[in-house]
Amino acid sequence: MFNRFAVLAVGVVAIGCAGDGPGAGSGPLASPIEAGPVAMRRLTETQYRASVADILGDGLSIAGRIEPDNRRSGLLAVGSSYVSVTAAGFEQYESIARSLAEQALAPERRADFVPCEPADGGPVDADCAAMFIRKVGGRLLRRPLTDAEVESRVAIAAEAGATLGDFYAGLELVLTTLLVSPDFLFRIEDVESGSSDAQRLTSRAMATRLSYFLWNSTPDEELQRAAEAGELIDDEGVATQVDRMLESPRIEDSVRAFFGDLYSFEDIEQGLVSKDPTLFPAFTQDLIGDAGEQTLRVIVDHMLTSDGDYRDLFTTRQSFMTRKLGVVYRVPVAATEGWEPFEFPADGERAGILTHLSLLALHSHPGRSSPTLRGKFVREVLLCQDVPPPPGDIDFASFSDASTPNRRTARQRLEAHVANPACAGCHGLMDPIGLALEQLDGIGALRTEENGATIDPTGELDGVSYTDARGLGVVLSRHPALGPCFVRSFFRYATGRDTVEGEEPFLVSLEQRMSGLGYRMRDLMRTIALSDAFRLASGTRDAEVVLETPVPMDTFTPSPTAPPPDGTPRTATATRPRPPATATPQAASFAQIRDEILTPKCATQFCHSSQTMSGGLVLEGAGARDNLVGVAPTNPAAAERGWSRVQASDPDNSFLMVKIIGPNESALGSRMPLGGSALSSEEVALIEGWITAGAGR
Template structure:
């Protein structure tokens, strides 16, 4: 009993569910009682009816308070349409809900006034009855949307959308409420790419990078929450010194150093300045002020003089640029003046970096830096042209690869290992090719063919190598490199979920894992949250895959998840994860486990499937898949989770994504042009962060 009371008091969603009938059924009963009392003409009856109206109308205050409190908790647990209906429910409550408490005040006033003036009693009661009926109508409208939040069987139409001003179906560009700016550390891939872009791929980078982590489902978001430890900085410095050494040494010197000093044994300010101007903007991703150029030239001159070697000074310049916070971090800033809506535009340098890393996963190139240096990027037409130029570039493939590597959690490949006894076919080359295979399919489908994102889960197109051939039990013509192929119609594989990559990655070293696979589908591809497992879970039975009584993973999971503490979460993950059980922990197809036939059937939130291919089909038809990609792409772009205020923006992006056939390039364009991407809220200090 105590638990029930605690639940009732402590859980606003529970309170909301318990109380939200009162402003409807309660009001309806109160209206009937009041109508009867008016017909009867007895004041005592009228007072009873008015009191009922007062109480049931007043209950709306508690209902709305508990609803507000439950909103964040509930929102995250809902599917995409549920979230939209919740937003609409809130919108209606804010618009019409205030009428109901007013009815409570009116009823209270009627009771008081009726006690004072006998002649007014009947007219007062009639007035309250009319207000009660109006309140009942308002409550019903609000409840009608609320009922669709959790019950998709009631959803006969798509939920209306709302703009940032709460206008239903508004066409105005949705605005971000101005979330905080980010300071993101370069990922290892971005660091390597930056060095290759500036100095060429021949320059070797030897060193250990700090762990990157994952937040809000993305490394890109985590990068805004990591720092550089002292030992990590030592690594960065060591790498910078080594890169600088290579840059000034032959054979790279002649190619990279844009000028020759008058005397190699002495400082040369003019040549040093030319070098700073050549490397500085590309490394720091912004134009350099004359003062900081002078500072670096001066330091280089001093070093050259001391060492008696001009290139010792250049080495210092390069090293200093590569350990600069402006290089290691993407430090964002905004313009001082806020717009009419209180939002601050990003500084041009921030905007250039945001855009370039979003579309290319690299720093700005020379044309973008030129636009930045000339201050033209704040011109929306110039900016839009840059967006289109970068989308049309072959380097857009790099950006899409980086995004999907992050979304698919492919950084886990670096730590992947398999039990060689269970999976003797596994090798580092298999893992590398499996990762590359899926990325090739993604880029080929989304960029080269501008395909529908949802078709990634059904496409039969594949790329193979001789290394992967045995995993797929397929012939590969090309002795080296990649060859395009296609799974035959009716094949047991279709779509990226049947690729070796996911099934290798989302498995244990010695066996498959329906739970890890289901968790990945829920969280990464459907943007649903699954609570973490309790600390004291007994995995003994599940790990014993040689148990003759429970031969298949389905058998073992059914027993394992029979305990109350496991049941709820496994109910989310396992039904879909088991759909991939025809693929072992190596990604090879199998029909049986332990001698028992594998049953890979299940359902995705009510949509049935018979095997992994059908699971991909069902997934591709889920409205959540496209919505989730939009949300994830937005998080990836801005480096943080979307705020509740940005929901209308996301809804608009989602709508545009649908209109554009779920193509990735238009989505990235919409994001790059959205106010959420272009602006931020008030910085910590006036004038920038």
């Protein structure tokens, strides 16, 4: 439910902190009517590194390119359950595993992992090898190994040790096999056996889910003990572990991982943020690295150390500074190395993380700032509102041209740009937000003029005006969608999947509770970790990707969502998501569909009305059907598939169905109605029935 908050609707909602009344935080949490699916989630790169460090120790070099993470619904955490391992990716995992095994079992380190020494110093010692495999393998696979698994690996160690004449060389090979095991690379969840639709995760699955949620790493020995003792089935057992974990400083890792994921800071870590060195000579990878760290430090300090309200992140003047950052912020930094606390001046231009270099530089172009990108970030990431991609035929040259006297500032150029009604709708949502940040340039440095013209940073967010970037932060902090969006994003991060419709009552009650508690991090983490929604699962879902590479290890353990052990590729079963099961579609006239669904929900002020014609599509009046049936879509990805907006008798090749259900890839744009509630399953069925019946008039 990424689109819960209607963009247009909030414009008329009074800005305030809903649910802040006394006792609002103590309300009961609703149980989900429908639980989400179990998942098979590949470890993200951060999780892989953290897990290796926890088990094999700090200081091991992980040289190599780990299979890239995949962002889905705005989060890598969600995308992790949609990715597999390619052939090339497996080679990388194997190469890294060999290197890690060699480092971990080097003479100076092996005593940390090998609980025994080979008998007589020989190359083969089955008992010692078995001890090592049970100890390290149990940590890596997050479960005890079966006797068969141990025996097969003891055999590998014996054969390799004998061949190479070195006991530890045999263990290296075994450790390599463990590090490439699907049970290590993937978090494979299981549910308790039973017939209920919503089944409780097993104690072992809960341990893994809790650990990666609260610490972003593998379970520690105590959590594994609790898991094997079955203590994570009941409320008390879970609460004991959750409270223990929340007391640990390691929850900082999870907070950093969540916000780094939400704000796409992996682009910073991977060196993907670049600027024109001629225009922005101060921009370096070191600078943007510090900038990302600054934002995360502020978040950790505010949300954990100070137990602050999430919404205050957008107004706080507390920060941290390095000398590199001080150059661009133009502030003195006493500490010659590292970080020092810093407070932005009360009468300055900056407050809140929106005025940090990290977010400003991330949401700019290489050569200039971008009010549109910055506004889009606020709408989509901070307020959970959808903004569609621009039509493919927009001429951006006119926006980039600052040579015309009345187009010297971004505001002036955007005003000219959005004179086109097709552009005005979406830009009207984004630009007023971003224009408030225009006094902070493409890398976040302060400026008062652009091309010699004074920059006007005033604007409004959903009807509430502000005069500058700091004012935007204040208005944003009071926006009714800000806190709930945070709650929903964090829940999706916690579960590693999109929410499902049946979870809506739970999510609403969660929002209300967190509103009453002031959106504090530990409260939210604890509430989610102890909730039924976190601990229940409904079962498997269809795979969406082709796993081309058979899993190579003979020790692979089948699971509900795993590919078959014989290596047969699991083929895609659906290319786009399907709505929940509904009653058989019923044929309806187009007039009924138009008058009851399309015109009231799609032909709105900024969208598919005859005035604005967003995407060149009008969904009102007598010509609405002719704009749909047999007409090629303007979306290039849809057109490339040979779809029509509506293909008579063929809903599978009708782009309209994709748009109202929700595209599963960004190239297909956003789910419609844009920014509004999704069509009900009955409405979707009505449209599908009309198409199936021939899309008549």
